[in-house]
Structures are given as C-alpha cells and as structure tokens.
Amino acid sequence: MSTVYDLSFDELAERLAAWGEPAFRARQVWTQLWKRGATYEEMSDVSQALRERLTAALPIGVEVLDERTADRGATRKALLKLGGTHVIEAVLMGYRDRVTVCVSSQAGCAMGCTFCATGQMGLRNNLTAGEIAAQVVWARRETRKLPATTPQRLGNVVFMGMGEPLANERHVFGALAKLTDRGGFGMGARHVTVSTVGIAPGIGRLASAHPQVGLAVSFHAASDELRDQLVPPNRRFPLAALEEAIAAWRSATRRRPSIEWALIDHVNDTVEQAELLAPIARRLHAHVNLIPLNPTPGYPVVGSPPARIRTFVTVLERAGVNVTVRDTRGRDIDAACGQLALAAVGR
Ligand code: SAH
Ligand code: SF4
Numbered sequence: 001m002s003t004v005y006d007l008s009f010d011e012l013a014e015r016l017a018a019w020g021e022p023a024f025r026a027r028q029v030w031t032q033l034w035k036r037g038a039t040y041e042e043m044s045d046v047s048q049a050l051r052e053r054l055t056a057a058l059p060i061g062v063e064v065l066d067e068r069t070a071d072r073g074a075t076r077k078a079l080l081k082l083g084g085t086h087v088i089e090a091v092l093m094g095y096r097d098r099v100t101v102c103v104s105s106q107a108g109c110a111m112g113c114t115f116c117a118t119g120q121m122g123l124r125n126n127l128t129a130g131e132i133a134a135q136v137v138w139a140r141r142e143t144r145k146l147p148a149t150t151p152q153r154l155g156n157v158v159f160m161g162m163g164e165p166l167a168n169e170r171h172v173f174g175a176l177a178k179l180t181d182r183g184g185f186g187m188g189a190r191h192v193t194v195s196t197v198g199i200a201p202g203i204g205r206l207a208s209a210h211p212q213v214g215l216a217v218s219f220h221a222a223s224d225e226l227r228d229q230l231v232p233p234n235r236r237f238p239l240a241a242l243e244e245a246i247a248a249w250r251s252a253t254r255r256r257p258s259i260e261w262a263l264i265d266h267v268n269d270t271v272e273q274a275e276l277l278a279p280i281a282r283r284l285h286a287h288v289n290l291i292p293l294n295p296t297p298g299y300p301v302v303g304s305p306p307a308r309i310r311t312f313v314t315v316l317e318r319a320g321v322n323v324t325v326r327d328t329r330g331r332d333i334d335a336a337c338g339q340l341a342l343a344a345v346g347r
Contacts, residue, residue: 002128002130003083003131005130006131007058009026029046029054032046033137064079064138074146083130086131088106088127094143099139100157101157102161103159104132108121109121112232114229115220117298120297127163127168133178160193165194166199166206167199173206173209176189188212189212190212192213194215195217197217200245203248217260218261219260220261221234222277256286258286261277261290262303263308263312265304269309278321287323288321291327292304
C-alpha cells in the first residue's frame, strides 16, 4: 500500500481515465484531496462506487493509531501509520494567532543525537514525498477540531518531527513541491520551515531548490568538542563548515536563519558555550531559540533550571544576539516531536 498523495495530477488523471471516468473527475477528486483535505468518505460529490474503487486502489494512506491532546485540546499529537507501514508522529499546535503542524520526514533517525528520543530509536524508513505531504493534509482536516480560541486555518508547517529532513532530501524536496503547488495544497513556502541537524551540502541544495522555505539549524553546542558528542553528524560537518553553509543560504535566500538550542543542565548551558555561540549567531544574523531539554529515557541529564537559562540568555543579549526562550508544548503528552516547533514560526 502507498498513498494517493504520491501521485501527481497527471498520474491521477491517467488512472481515472483508465477506469472510464470523464475528464473533469480528476480535477474534482484532486481538489477534494488537496484543497479540502477530504477523505474519500467525505467526497459527497463523488459516487459511492467510485469512492469504493478509490479507497481500494489509491488509498489515502493515513491511519490514526493513537491521538492525545493537551493544552485544553489546542495541542494534538497523533501517531500515524502512513502508506500502510510507516509509523510516525505528527503534532498539531493551536495558538491564539496561528496553527502550526510539526511533521516527520523519516520513521526514526540515523543521526544519533544522544538526547533525542528519535535518535535513540535509530532509522527505520524514509518517508515518501506523499507520506510527508499527507501529514500536512491530515493537519488541515484536524485543524477543524481545535478549540474556538485558535484560528481554524492551518498556517505553518515545521519539519521538526521524527527524522532528519536533509537525510531524506529527495522526498522532502518532493513534499515541499507538493505542499506549495498552487493548483494543489497551495501553502505559501514562507510558512514552511525545515529544521536540520546541519547537513551542510543539503542546506545549499535547499537554498537552490526552495529559496522561500525557512531554515532552522539545531546547534546545541558552539564548540566542535562538545558538538561532536551531542550531535554526531558534527564530525562530518564541523561548525566552520556548517557556518559557511548557513551564511551561503542566507545570502542566497535573504532570509534570517534560526539556531535551535536545547538547554541541557551543566552540559551546554554554560557561560562559556553562550560566549562561543554569540559571535556565530551575530555573524549569521540568526535568531536563537532556546528550549529546556525535554527528558528522554535514553539520556540521563535533565533540562536547565530557570536560573541557568536566565544567565545563558543574558550573555547572548549583552552580545547583541536575538534570542527567545520557548516553552515545550504538550509536555504532559510527551510531544517529543515538535518540541522546538514553537521556535521557528510566528515571529
Ligand atoms: N532532525 C532535525 C529535525 C527534527 S528534531 C533536527 O535535528 O533539527 C527537531 C528539534 O527537536 C531539533 O532541534 C532537535 O535537536 C530537538 N530535540 C530533539 N530532542 C530533544 C529533546 N529531548 N528536548 C528538546 N529538543 C529536542
Ligand atoms: Fe535525528 Fe534531529 Fe533527533 Fe538528531 S535531533 S537524532 S537529527 S531527529
């Protein structure tokens, strides 16, 4: 099984034509699938027989295995089975002024960041472009269930769920193309942010392929010695190479990058690390997003207490760095996915 969201419009039209459907049918089904985010059952303008045929031959491919809510229903975390096999998490977050979905790019992750729950499980599978896009379509549907205090319109997409987007580049770029297709889902690229552990060459290709898409880079350390330990891909793309790639991305896109930093008690929340981070952030004109580490089973250290966070912030601010401390959404439902999703949007 796969998902209908992997098909292009022409491929869908070919399938429907082969079934003897009139030419207008493809546009009708396409619009329902992408613009409305409708499931086949919801397509009241399509005959029962065709809906059954579509369900069997071209499944939507999004099965909700489990769903939890927090923040009085404004945070909704779903365990989704995509394409009949890949199990991932997606988190929908409703705020007063916007709704953001945090999507996964892989089932698991091979990057091995020590403090990350996804890293601790290793890589199971890459998701297809359609499976990634299908999560956003699910979110558009799900947005209708949010409390009346939030807008009923999905505003932002962040790639901060499971997986490393630039380690599944072809499919992630494919998903970006699908999501920003004006004849389809029609999301503005400026409302999409890719978060990466720092695959330097991929950052360059992102700038060329999708210059409007936002970039967040997970630093977590500002010396190679510490970053090698926390974020193993640093051994391949050390800080100097990473900074160079982000600087090039910035000149190509004319956008402000984000630096993500999970504050870990007495590990990376020291004055020394803040002092090393400040000049990098300044040179990149980056916005620094701090978040206290969310504890995970496989990593013994906890998030920084408020006093240490304050000191860290003060060092950065005195150096003229743009910095925000974010809260974790849905901590009580263990929304490990999307922990930094607050950070990259809505500024
Ligand atoms: N692989 C990409 C995107 C997914 S992770 C990346 O690493 O950027 C999304 C964000 O959550 C990253 O900034 C990641 O470092 C952060 N993160 C992972 N585990 C965390 C934890 N236990 N507490 C807080 N943030 C965490
Ligand atoms: Fe993968 Fe990102 Fe987790 Fe690192 S932080 S293991 S890159 S998902």
